[in-house]
Amino acid sequence: MQIRVHIATQTLDLLDESGALARRYAVSTSKFGIGFEPGSQKTPTGAFSVESKWGEGAPEGEVFVARVATGTRGTEEDPTDHVQTRILWLTGLSEENANTHSRYIYIHGTNAESQLGSPASHGCVRMSNADVIDLFARVEVGTPVWISDEETH
Numbered sequence: 001m002q003i004r005v006h007i008a009t010q011t012l013d014l015l016d017e018s019g020a021l022a023r024r025y026a027v028s029t030s031k032f033g034i035g036f037e038p039g040s041q042k043t044p045t046g047a048f049s050v051e052s053k054w055g056e057g058a059p060e061g062e063v064f065v066a067r068v069a070t071g072t073r074g075t076e077e078d079p080t081d082h083v084q085t086r087i088l089w090l091t092g093l094s095e096e097n098a099n100t101h102s103r104y105i106y107i108h109g110t111n112a113e114s115q116l117g118s119p120a121s122h123g124c125v126r127m128s129n130a131d132v133i134d135l136f137a138r139v140e141v142g143t144p145v146w147i148s149d150e151e152t153h
Contacts, residue, residue, distance in 0.1 A: 001139050003050075003107070005125055005147040007034060007043065010117045012107070012125065014138060025135065026116040027107075028126040033119075034149050036097055041122040044100050047093040048145040051101055053136060054087035060129045061085060061109070074111030081122045085109030085129040086136040090145055107145075108132060 001022070004013040007029050014023045035042030054067045061073040064083045074082035088107040092100035103123065110116070110126035120126070125147070127135065 003145040007149040028120045044097040048090040050143040051091035086132045
């Protein structure tokens with residue numbers, strides 16, 4: 001399996017071992033654009049891998065703070081950019097994006113599901129809570145991830 005995030009179309013493709021599309025999901029990347037600077041809240045691009053997975057078995061909508069379940073659920077009305085349901089913590093594989101892990105760039109569920117399909121995050125790749133549960137179950141630690149701002153799929 002491999003993950004391809006397309007910033008231009010705000011989609012995430014899960015490809016099977018043969019490279020065929022297994023599933024396409026709507027996502028939301030950073031409302032601040034793309035970039036690598038610490039504190040920028042921008043989504044980095046390039047090659048990554050899933051460094052770790054967090055939230056196995058947590059209820060859908062569970063809010064995490066520092067990867068610890070809080071026992072609360074985020075709602076659409078809450079303006080906070082919550083990390084919810086499941087976390088795929090990314091690590092960068094090039095010199096340019098090597099700080100991705102220390103920037104806490106994740107693929108995660110969100111309370112702002114109505115914003116999926118448009119750039120609205122604070123650097124991470126947001127998914128619907130149901131979709132991140134599905135993706136989490138399909139990928140392993142070490143799964144390759146490519147984040148691109150190019151128009152093509």
